[in-house]
Amino acid sequence: VTAHTEFDTRALRDALGRWATGVTIVTAPDGDGFVGMTVNSFTSVSLDPPLVLWCIGLDAWSLDAFTEAEHFAVNVLAADQIELSNRFARRGEDKFADLDVEIGLGGTALLPGCVARLQCRNVDRHDAGDHAIVIGEVVAIEHADRQPLLFHAGRYGRFLPADR
Numbered sequence: 001v002t003a004h005t006e007f008d009t010r011a012l013r014d015a016l017g018r019w020a021t022g023v024t025i026v027t028a029p030d031g032d033g034f035v036g037m038t039v040n041s042f043t044s045v046s047l048d049p050p051l052v053l054w055c056i057g058l059d060a061w062s063l064d065a066f067t068e069a070e071h072f073a074v075n076v077l078a079a080d081q082i083e084l085s086n087r088f089a090r091r092g093e094d095k096f097a098d099l100d101v102e103i104g105l106g107g108t109a110l111l112p113g114c115v116a117r118l119q120c121r122n123v124d125r126h127d128a129g130d131h132a133i134v135i136g137e138v139v140a141i142e143h144a145d146r147q148p149l150l151f152h153a154g155r156y157g158r159f160l161p162a163d164r
């Protein structure tokens with residue numbers, strides 16, 4: 001491993017991408033419909049009170065809807081939901097066409113087939129560089145025994161449990 005003290009955005013992304021994550025789709029209400037985007041910056045913050053965060057690019061098409069919404073939902077994707085992840089990583093409207101969603105608290109979209117779903121009250125936003133940190137208070141939870149979808153170094157993968 002060579003340490004670089006001068007780096008461009010590409011190198012920074014490559015290094016940060018070595019941090020393995022799950023993949024979520026975060027949704028919020030938007031008029032008669034929803035907004036939603038693929039997000040892997042999601043993390044837990046506090047157990048009591050129950051708080052989570054995720055980061056949204058300030059250039060995201062759905063930034064205003066996520067800022068104005070009183071609730072958002074975090075849909076944690078399963079290993080067989082790569083197509084859904086790609087669909088919600090595209091910019092713009094109409095990501096929900098032909099999707100059979102349930103309506104969550106405050107009008108969020110809850111997607112079928114997920115590993116977990118967290119419904120959150122939108123409590124805070126802190127701008128930081130070219131992203132904003134969105135903080136939510138978790139108000140409803142559910143989870144299922146499914147394989148999670150993982151993301152590492154720009155590729156999707158599956159969880160392989162260690163022998164011990």
Ligand SMILES: Cc1cc2nc3c(=O)[nH]c(=O)nc-3n(C[C@H](O)[C@H](O)[C@H](O)COP(=O)(O)O)c2cc1C
Pocket residue numbers: 023036037038039040041042054055056057059060061062063085088089090091092093151
């Ligand atoms: C695996 C993965 C994780 C992503 N994580 C984030 C994230 O945490 N925050 C973010 O702003 N964009 C993230 N993106 C990019 C957004 O999904 C993408 O910019 C999307 O088009 C934004 O939607 P919008 O512009 O319609 O609002 C991620 C994309 C992928 C494929």
